[in-house]
Amino acid sequence: MSVFRTTIPAPPQDEPMVQLLAPDGTRTPHDELDPVLAHLTGEDLRGFYRDMVMIRAADLEATALQRQGQLGLWASALGQEGAQIGIGHASRPQDYFVPTYREHGVAWARGIEPMTLLEMFRGISHCGWDPHELRTHPYMIVLGAQTPHAVGYAMGIQRDGAVGTGDVETDTAVLALFGDGTSSEGEVSESFTFAASFQAPVVFYTQNNQWAISVPTSVQSRVPLAQRSRGWGIPSVRVDGNDVLACLAVGRIALDAARAGEGPRFIEALTYRMAAHTTSDDPTRYRPRAEEEEWAAKDPIARLRLHLAQSDEIDEAFTTACDEEGHELAMRLHHHIHAMPDPDPRELFEHVYAEPHPLVAEERAAYDDYLAQFEDEAQDQEGVR
Structure with a gap:
């Protein structure tokens, strides 16, 4: 039986979880997934390990930089490296990714330098990479916006004839990345409708890190998130998100199915956000220390x-x-x-429309007047000295 299911177990809480690597490192054989990973070498596995170490080092430094006032905000992916490196390496070069704001490991796997990510959180750039070249959409802050964008792009791929041809360099899938909290947004349900109706080549990938800011998954959903898509007829699977090999294997199966014209798939990767939701959050106010210690023992690296x-x-x-x-x-x-300069806040108005717009010009003029107040105050204070 396929790891992707279309039915709900009874009781529904008995949702199986795919795992290849136990927390102690033990490798469990799997009839369906082992052939998917048969080509992997020791060098490949060491590469996955290096990837996770590198992105964690960058992540920790980014948090430190935000505390030093160098970044406006940072959303850490600490603890989610296995889920992200696994799915990042499950794709083909032509696949298109639509991320949220925490996919630093996925970005790394797609060739996006951490410097580029940090420039965005500093306000220097709006993206920093060419989405067409790297086949990765800009980070998206608005929760749920990822899924309709991804489904629309996938439907466009269908109409371009780049699905189900059997050509490994042509057939393309789209990966929509979002968290457990986002899975409760209406846009996700609407995206399921369109994806299922048109059998769009899209894979929905939820990193269930247990907390939607301060709301636990147990409050968000009374059943495992993997079951949410099955009401639309979208096959789904729950996978150990701290197991990079399992995430890689189920990701490849799902993306292969989407490219082949078999329609959408949904993956729930069970993982844990070891740090705060963002650097503006204090998880000690809502999350027990014992839970953090329990998940630390399941560390993907x-x-x-x-x-x-x-x-x-x-x-x-x-x-x-x-x-x-x-x-x-x-x-x-x-x-x-x-070494980077402070961003010019006036640049906010330069990328709203492709052409000049009178309303944007009016708003920019009002903002210029607002900033001038601070310049006048600074000059007055200098005169007093």
């Missing part, structure tokens, strides 16, 4: 390291080299961001 050690595919020299490389990346980020 430690899990893969244990597995590689058991398989004699890794040694201390390699892990040390990865840690050192991660530190070097963090230092490059630190110096890069500290």
Whole structure:
């Protein structure tokens, strides 16, 4: 039986979870998923480990930079590296990704430098990469906006004839990335309707990190999130999001099905947000310490390291080299961001429309008057001195 299901277990809470790597690193054989991963080498697995170490180092430095006043905000993906690196490497180059604002590991897998992400959170750029070249949409802050964009793009791919041709370089799928909180938004339900009705080549990928800011998943949904899409006839699966191999395997199966013209799929990756929702959040006000410690024992990086050690595919020299490389990346980020100028707030008005617009010009003039007040105050204070 396929790991992707169309029926709900009885009782509905008995939703199975796909797992290949246990928290202690033990590898469990799987009849359906093992062939999907058969081509992986030790070098590939070490590459996944390095990816997760690097993106965690960048993530921690970004949080530090925000605390130093260098970034306006930061949304950490700490603890979600396995879910993101797994799905990031499950795609083909022509697939198109539509992320939220926390997909730093996915961005890394798609070739987007962390410097570029931090420039956006500093307000220097609105995106920083070419979405067409890297096949990755700009980060999207508005919750739920990812899914209708992704489904619309997928329907366009259908009409372009880039689905179900059997050509591995032509057939294309779209990946919509969002969190457990976003899965409660109406846009997601509406996107399920269109995706199912038109059998759009889209994979919905929810990283269930257990908390929608301060609201736990148990309040958001009385049943596992993986079951939400089945009412639309969209096959789904729940996967251990801290297991990079399982996320990679189910991601490839889902994307392959979408490209082949078999319609949409939904994946719920169970993981945990080890840090705050954003740097403006204080999780100690709503989240028990015991829960954090429980999930820390399921860390995706430690899990893969244990597995590689058991398989004699890794040694201390390699892990040390990865840690050192991660530190070097963090230092490059630190110096890069500290050397950047402060953003000009007037640039907010430069990318609203492609052509000049009278309303935008009016609003910019009003904002110029607002900023002038502070310039006058500064001059008055200088005169007093």
